Amino acid sequence: MPLIDYPxxxxxxxxxxxxxPGLGPRSAERLVMWLMGRGAGRVGGLAKALGELQxxxxxCGECGFFLQSGDPCPLCDHPKRDRHLMCVVEAAADVLRLEGSRAFVGLYHVLGGKLSPLDNVTPSDLRIDDLLRRVRELEVTEVILALGADVEGEVTANYLADVLREGGVMVTRLAQGMPAGxxxxxxxxxxxxxxxxxRRRMD
Amino acid sequence: MPLIDYPxxxxxxxxxxxxxPGLGPRSAERLVMWLMGRGAGRVGGLAKALGELQxxxxxCGECGFFLQSGDPCPLCDHPKRDRHLMCVVEAAADVLRLEGSRAFVGLYHVLGGKLSPLDNVTPSDLRIDDLLRRVRELEVTEVILALGADVEGEVTANYLADVLREGGVMVTRLAQGMPAGxxxxxxxxxxxxxxxxxRRRMD
Incomplete structure (x- = not known):
C-alpha cells in the first residue's frame, strides 16, 4: 500500500x-488547508499581490527606501524635506517608525543591516559608501544615527561616527531613551x- | 508634510x-519586509505555488480528499483498499494522520467539519448525505468514526451513529486512547x- 500524501x-x-520566517511545518500545513477550504477565495488575491510586489x-538607489516603479522617491524627491540633515537607519521599516513620530524632516539612508562579525556582516555589506557619497554631494551638516541600542547597533554607530567625522560632518545619535537591547x-x-x-553629539 | 507609507x-x-490564520499585523509586515530583502528570490516561487494550487x-466528489486535476483519487480508486470499511474524519488533513499510523486500509469520508450549533454548523452543512449514499452504494459493513474527542466531535459522532444505525450498518469509533479535548x-x-x-462499537 503506497503512503498517501497531498497532491x-x-x-x-x-x-x-x-x-x-515565523512559520513552522504545522502552521504552514494549517495555512494551506485553510486556503484549500474556507480561504479558497483568497488564493488568487495572494498570488496577485505577490506578483505586484515583484x-x-x-x-530607491539613493536612500534605500521602497519605491513604486516609475514613481519618484517619496522621501528623496520631496521638496520640503531638509536636505542637509540625514538620518541613518538599519532597515526600510525603520523609516516608517520615525515618520510616525513626526520628529524628523530630513532625508533618510537605509543601511540594509548592521555590522555583525559573528554573522559575517562587514562594512562592505552595508550601504556605507553610498552614505559617504550622499553626505558629500548633498553637503549634509548633521548625520543622525538611528540604530538599535543592541551590541551590533552600538558597534555600527561607532564605526559610522568614525568614518563620518573624518569627512568633517557632525554625527549625533538618538537619545538613550530607547529601551536597552x-x-x-x-x-x-x-x-x-x-x-x-x-539626540546627543558623539565626541 | 504627507505621512510616508509603503508603496x-x-x-x-x-x-x-x-x-x-496565525499571522498578525506585525508578523505580516516582517514577512513582507523579508520578502523585499533577503527573501526576494522566494516571491516568484510562492506566487507560482499559489497559482498551481488554484x-x-x-x-474528490466521493471521499472529499484532495485530487490532482485529471488524476484518479488515490484513495477511492486504489484497487487494494477494503471498500466495505469506511472511516469518517472531520478534515482532509486527518486522512494523512490516519494513513501515517498505517492502521487502516479502507475508504475515507471527509465530513468537512463537525456539528456546532454555536457556529451555526448543522447536518446539512456537512457531507452527511454523501456519506449515507456511499455506505449504501458500496455496501459498507462498518463505519469508523475518527472524530476529535472534544464536545463538537462527540455530538457529531452521536448524530452520525444514530442515522447510520438506522441504515443497518455497524458503527464504531476510535478508542478513547486519544487525549481529551x-x-x-x-x-x-x-x-x-x-x-x-x-475502537469500540456504539450501542
Whole structure:
C-alpha cells in the first residue's frame, strides 16, 4: 500500500510556506488547508499581490527606501524635506517608525543591516559608501544615527561616527531613551519622538 | 508634510498576509519586509505555488480528499483498499494522520467539519448525505468514526451513529486512547494506531 500524501501542488506550497520566517511545518500545513477550504477565495488575491510586489516595487538607489516603479522617491524627491540633515537607519521599516513620530524632516539612508562579525556582516555589506557619497554631494551638516541600542547597533554607530567625522560632518545619535537591547521595531512612537529630540553629539 | 507609507503593492500584500490564520499585523509586515530583502528570490516561487494550487488541485466528489486535476483519487480508486470499511474524519488533513499510523486500509469520508450549533454548523452543512449514499452504494459493513474527542466531535459522532444505525450498518469509533479535548491534529501516530486498534462499537 503506497503512503498517501497531498497532491504535489499542495506539498509544494507547504514547502514554500514553512520556510518563511515565523512559520513552522504545522502552521504552514494549517495555512494551506485553510486556503484549500474556507480561504479558497483568497488564493488568487495572494498570488496577485505577490506578483505586484515583484513587478511594481523597487528600491530607491539613493536612500534605500521602497519605491513604486516609475514613481519618484517619496522621501528623496520631496521638496520640503531638509536636505542637509540625514538620518541613518538599519532597515526600510525603520523609516516608517520615525515618520510616525513626526520628529524628523530630513532625508533618510537605509543601511540594509548592521555590522555583525559573528554573522559575517562587514562594512562592505552595508550601504556605507553610498552614505559617504550622499553626505558629500548633498553637503549634509548633521548625520543622525538611528540604530538599535543592541551590541551590533552600538558597534555600527561607532564605526559610522568614525568614518563620518573624518569627512568633517557632525554625527549625533538618538537619545538613550530607547529601551536597552531593543531595535526601532519594538518601541512606540512617543519613545522614538523623545529619543529623536534628546539626540546627543558623539565626541 | 504627507505621512510616508509603503508603496501600494507592499501595503496590499501586508493586508493579504495579516488576515491569514496565525499571522498578525506585525508578523505580516516582517514577512513582507523579508520578502523585499533577503527573501526576494522566494516571491516568484510562492506566487507560482499559489497559482498551481488554484489550477491543479481539486477535491474528490466521493471521499472529499484532495485530487490532482485529471488524476484518479488515490484513495477511492486504489484497487487494494477494503471498500466495505469506511472511516469518517472531520478534515482532509486527518486522512494523512490516519494513513501515517498505517492502521487502516479502507475508504475515507471527509465530513468537512463537525456539528456546532454555536457556529451555526448543522447536518446539512456537512457531507452527511454523501456519506449515507456511499455506505449504501458500496455496501459498507462498518463505519469508523475518527472524530476529535472534544464536545463538537462527540455530538457529531452521536448524530452520525444514530442515522447510520438506522441504515443497518455497524458503527464504531476510535478508542478513547486519544487525549481529551484534542483533535487528530494534536496526537502522534502511535496514539492514533492504538486508538484505531481499540475502537469500540456504539450501542
Amino acid at each position: 504535489a501542488p499542495i506539498r509544494e506550497l507547504i514547502v514554500q510556506m514553512k520556510s518563511l 513587478e511594481r516595487v523597487g528600491i 531593543g531595535g526601532l521595531d519594538h518601541v512606540d512612537e512617543l519613545t522614538i519622538f523623545q529619543a529623536m529630540n534628546g | 501600494a503593492p507592499i501595503r496590499e500584500l501586508i493586508v493579504q498576509m495579516k488576515s491569514l 489550477e491543479r488541485v481539486g477535491i 484534542g483533535g487528530l491534529d494534536h496526537v502522534d501516530e502511535l496514539t492514533i494506531f492504538q486508538a484505531m486498534n481499540g
